[in-house]
Amino acid sequence: MSQSTAAWYGVNLASERLGAKALFANDDFFAPKERMLQDSDPVFIAGKYDDNGKWMDGWETRRKREQGYDYCVVQLAVPGRINKIEIDTRHFTGNYAPAAMLEACHCDGVPTASTEWTAITNTVALEGDARQLVDIASDQVYSHIRLNIYPDGGVARLRVYGQPEVEWNGLGAQSLDLLAMEVGGHAICANDEHFGSMHNLNLPGKGINMGDGWETRRRREPGNDWVILALGHRGEIEEIIIDTAFFKGNFADACSIQVADAGNLPDTTLAAQSLYWQELLPKSKLGADQEHSFKEALLEVGPITHLRVNIFPDGGISRIRAIGKPVL
Template sequence: MSNKSSTWYGVNLASERLGAKAIYASDDFFAPKERMLQDQDAVFIEGKYDDNGKWMDGWESRRKRSEGYDFCIVKLGVSGQINALDIDTRHFTGNYPPAALVQACYSLTDPDADTNWIEITDTVALQGNQQHIVHVESDQVFTHVKLNIFPDGGVARLRVYGQPDIDWQAVDTSKEIDLLALVHGGRAIATNDEHFGSMHNLNLPGKSLNMGDGWETRRRREPGNDWVIMALGHPGEISSIQIETSFFKGNFPDSCAIQFANIDDLPDSSLAAQSLYWQELLPKQPLKADNEHLFQEAVLKVGRVTHIRLNIFPDGGISRVRLFGKPSFD
């Protein structure tokens, strides 16, 4: 999920790390369907073959010798509204599908013959060795997508970008949870710098994989500090904060501080300027290299929180941020 395009379309709901699964393919003779959901970009390995032919990093069906087309059904890691798709055929040149169409559904069980699939794209012409960004105009919530390729061939990666939709009535709120977690709808909104690592990595599930799997700014050569603004998945009261600098050893920030806001009706575009005046949630705290920092006593009791501004001094890298608390429903 560290991969990013020039425009942010939302969370990759089809991320393997989020729990997305390729649950059925009409055919995956040459390359298994599961590879299509891997988070890292596809690679090409010259001279690598397996029992069925050339090893390819993606999903690839055999050459069709009859009527019909191939398809793959993917269960999203979290349900959500879909804003855009990336149908990525990189490294597939003479074996990519000429066209594709994507359908989606909402189902609490695995889709079957009676599932009502909704077309969320037109038939899209594909090219080889290329990413295809397809915009989706729908406000519906989906749990599964069905990638149809015509008639056969290979797709390196499928990304399904959107906003998670959380059924908070089904969440166990008897214990504290990470209200900033991506799986709970948390999201990064704005930052002054993300030269080496994306702000959208900060609330990914699990531990970071390496230094590139966090948020890292360039070396600051002028006064000031770097910052990122994030929205909680649900308003809540924060009792503890975890800041991780895993893998950041010679480039971790000297310290950090967190400001907060309790707002419901301001557009995202206005938050950077507004955040200059937000109050403290976590006063300035020293950080260590390659470490997990848990702050409890230092966290101020401020009541309802909807947004935070994480400030790092003066620059550097953070791998993960967790805000633990209970959601507020009033």
């Protein structure tokens, strides 16, 4: 089985699932602004219309008949430093926004008329039915962004990748999920993701169905499957939670966890090194469609930054939580 990896640009701070909100748009006549923040990929449904016209999976304004441009203000799920913006116009062909520019601000509450906005991109030319990635060269922390489109049209999805700004010093000795997406935890690589993405493992909340977890294909040879995860902050782990929600005839039969205090080692080197990481959780039995908590079974390993979760021999896991205290 080939190893799978995915470029990690950061947490999608504009994720509806994490709590981002489309606060205001000057126009969303054809398709509401809230659809633009959905985590699912946009879809096209032929023949589907609503009272205003063709149903589109995104944000779409009416045809502008005067000077000006349209815009939408988004409150990020958590404030953070932005690395990259994705503007997705999939399925918008003759009705996509031809150009866009993004501004950002940091404020408490809702931006007002006196809020100062900072341009974080130049004006970007867009194409229809395409995905445009834009690098952001800024180290500032922002809480809101404003997407300006010129002059009008549609955007299927807006994703704002970055690093959440967490006040770790203010958390003290508080225990929390150090793997949570909202604190910067993320999947690095897995040997297989045939039926479900490794990036589902640290999503907030319970899984919504069997497709909302990590699932490998049926193994027909010796061995086991695995995934490597990075904590949002170096810390000491007190509890591991493995949830197999919705996985009934295809759950992982058992798991073990190896860990490392890997510092700033390149992600590309971790898979080979992980074979020799120390053990945090010895091989433990799992059951179907249930949450498993491991505390007493955990070994003393000290502070860590990464986990390698091994499943035997294959199958699916919905969520993984790594509860512990950050080590500052």
